[in-house]
Amino acid sequence: MTSLDRVLKTLKHQEPDRIPFDLASTLVTGITKNAYINLAAYLGEETGQVELYDTIQQLPVVQEDILERLEVDIRGLIPNFARKNPPLESDGDVCSFSDEWGVKWEMPKGTLYFSATECPLSGDITEGDIDNFPWPEPADSFLFEGLEEKARKYHEAGYAVILENLCAGIFEMGCRVRGTEQFYMDLVMNPDIACNLLDKFIELKIRFYKAAAEKLGDYIQCIREVDDVAGQDALLISPQMYRNFIKPRHKRLFEAQKQFFPKPFYVWFHSDGAIFDIIPDFIEIGVEVLNPVQLTAKGMYPEKLKAEYGKDITFWGGGVNTQQILPTGTPAEVEKEVKERIKHLAPGGGFIFGTVHNIQDDVPPENIMAMLKALNELRDY
Secondary structure (H helix, E strand, O other): OOHHHHHHHHHOOOOOOEOOEOOOOOOOOOEOHHHHHHHHHHHOOOOOOOOEEEOOOOEEOOOHHHHHHOOOOEEEEOOOOOOOOOOOEEOOOEEEEEOOOOOEEEEEOOOOOOEEEEOOOOOOOOHHHHHHOOOOOOOOHHHHOOHHHHHHHHHHOOOEEEEOOOOOOHHHHHHHHHOHHHHHHHHHHOHHHHHHHHHHHHHHHHHHHHHHHHHHOOOOOEEEEEOOOEOOOOEOOOHHHHHHHHHHHHHHHHHHHHHHOOOOOOOEEEOOOOOHHHHHHHHHOOOOEEEOOOOOOOOOOHHHHHHHHOOOOEEEOOOOOOOOHHHHOOHHHHHHHHHHHHHHHOOOOOEEEOOOOOEOOOOOHHHHHHHHHHHHHHOEO
């Protein structure tokens, strides 16, 4: 089977020849810069000047020869966002930049990633301030330059292809441009402002989908949609608040995807944390693929996830714990966990192997290789 055949059969909840494998196709299935450099050195591969596709998380473009060597089935398309390789400012202690949404990001010396420090719509605002804000143009042809050629190349080579999204999720973007505390207050005390902002992101995303489908729709199987609505132990907002404010808007996004993109196309959704209780809500509004499958979060047991939702949802991720086991476990512990995850999630299809979110800088290459060793031992159905 080709990689595309393998992925499509999996998404249909059938068993292909072997479990598909994803690494570095999106902003949430990647490997950070230093971990990548260390892995490449371990493999005897030269990386040269590392190109980033996300400065905030320090995620590099993984070389094609390494993807081929590791037998990765998915290829990602990353639009030409300003945050890929923005001009950086530094005062010696802090490195910073502002993205296309007006959010300022900073990385203090000695740290690994950027964090948002200034929000362009913080404080008291009106709906007019939202309407008049200089929003990025979501259908700008520059975003898609060079992507059609890449997409065609990947498709002709037999890979499944996923497109990166315009921005973070609508809930997350509300927190970014307003500030998390302020946006939470808006949802309770000023819902008109919160809803106006959410609807602006809906509008921008749908315009992006339409432009992307016109240019790339013949080649891609998914677009990464996202909203982190949970933490390690609980939802970040109440289930009722999710259902009142966020769920109907997510539904609009997923319906637009299905409208614009030709089949075979699957609704792909990333949401971290303890989301078990609202997975039925996701299924109801059209989610077909769930990532990252954070099995260390409260209530996220692999056996229960597969039993309850395995007929409706493809689990894309969940292959190994990136919080403890992958960075600090022994290679034997990594292998043991990978084998347990495959045992619970792979039967009957509906499982694409990947780590739980990005491989972080503190993961030794020996543990990545142990993960791959265990995967390859059990990859065939």
